[in-house]
Amino acid sequence: MQDFRCKVLSIERVKERGRNSYLIIRLKKPEGFKFSAGQYVLLAHPGLRQEKNSAELLFRPYSVASSPYMEFLEFCIAVKYSGGLTEFLEKNLRVGGELVMRGPFGEIIPFREHEKIVFVVTGAGIAPAISVLRDLCLEGMSKPVQLFYGFPTCEHFLYRAELEKCSSDNKCFSVYAAANEEGGCCWRGVCGYIQPTLEEAGLRDEKAHYYLCGSSGSLKAMRVALRRMGIKKERIHFIAG
Numbered sequence: 001m002q003d004f005r006c007k008v009l010s011i012e013r014v015k016e017r018g019r020n021s022y023l024i025i026r027l028k029k030p031e032g033f034k035f036s037a038g039q040y041v042l043l044a045h046p047g048l049r050q051e052k053n054s055a056e057l058l059f060r061p062y063s064v065a066s067s068p069y070m071e072f073l074e075f076c077i078a079v080k081y082s083g084g085l086t087e088f089l090e091k092n093l094r095v096g097g098e099l100v101m102r103g104p105f106g107e108i109i110p111f112r113e114h115e116k117i118v119f120v121v122t123g124a125g126i127a128p129a130i131s132v133l134r135d136l137c138l139e140g141m142s143k144p145v146q147l148f149y150g151f152p153t154c155e156h157f158l159y160r161a162e163l164e165k166c167s168s169d170n171k172c173f174s175v176y177a178a179a180n181e182e183g184g185c186c187w188r189g190v191c192g193y194i195q196p197t198l199e200e201a202g203l204r205d206e207k208a209h210y211y212l213c214g215s216s217g218s219l220k221a222m223r224v225a226l227r228r229m230g231i232k233k234e235r236i237h238f239i240a241g
């Protein structure tokens with residue numbers, strides 16, 4: 001498979017009190033590169049190898065957060081301070097620099113086939129959801145769509161302005177946001193975890209498909225909450241992220 005070298009167009013750093021940092025990175029889309037919402041690519045920095053003397057770059061998978069309609073590629077990356085790629089990117093990535101990209105991979109989310117879609121995401125798990133939402137907003141949203149989004153504090157409410165606009169432009173789109181830090185309530189906000197919000201919203205719906213994306217711990221809790229509400233297994237889908 002071909003590797004693309006993509007120019008870094010912009011980097012937005014979301015950082016709050018030294019923990020839970022995110023990078024929102026925009027790359028120039030290579031000529032002829034095609035993907036669908038929900039897919040991921042492998043990214044590497046040309047300056048970071050798997051091991052010191054290895055020829056292989058350290059690739060990690062990332063969901064594409066932009067819509068295929070957009071002229072750039074966007075990624076929403078949670079920084080892990082483990083000496084891996086994300087810490088390296090936080091310290092070394094500059095606008096005008098380059099990342100190496102391979103892909104796309106993974107399943108396409110068949111959102112156009114569903115009568116109703118519910119996203120339940122935490123942290124950087126918003127990436128594949130915002131890609132689909134951007135597609136839906138650009139195409140004109142004609143079916144019910146709900147987003148349940150959990151994050152550590154209000155400062156980590158990624159894409160807030162865009163989601164706010166999408167929600168005010170589209171009556172069939174609603175966002176439920178929960179900040180799990182005490183006193184971290186925000187827009188239509190709830191304090192605590194996102195699972196109780198799911199139950200309070202009473203969203204049990206035979207026609208809906210539920211897409212879950214987040215850390216492994218939060219995914220398990222979200223799946224348990226949905227199953228407790230009586231949602232059938234075959235309606236619950238996991239998106240890697």
Ligand SMILES: Cc1cc2nc3c(=O)[nH]c(=O)nc-3n(C[C@H](O)[C@H](O)[C@H](O)COP(=O)(O)OP(=O)(O)OC[C@H]3O[C@@H](n4cnc5c(N)ncnc54)[C@H](O)[C@@H]3O)c2cc1C
Pocket residue numbers: 040060061062063064076077078079080081082083084085086087106124125127128240241
């Ligand atoms: C299909 C797919 C899509 C993804 N999409 C996204 C996305 O859109 N956004 C995003 O932020 N992430 C995404 N990820 C996760 C991403 O690929 C990386 O795993 C993540 O960015 C961490 O990479 P890293 O090299 O910085 O960290 P690594 O160094 O690989 O560390 C990863 C984790 O392991 C832990 N760890 C590392 N070393 C040790 C050790 N010695 N002992 C114990 N724990 C250790 C770290 O604390 C960290 O939590 C996706 C993953 C998949 C599979």
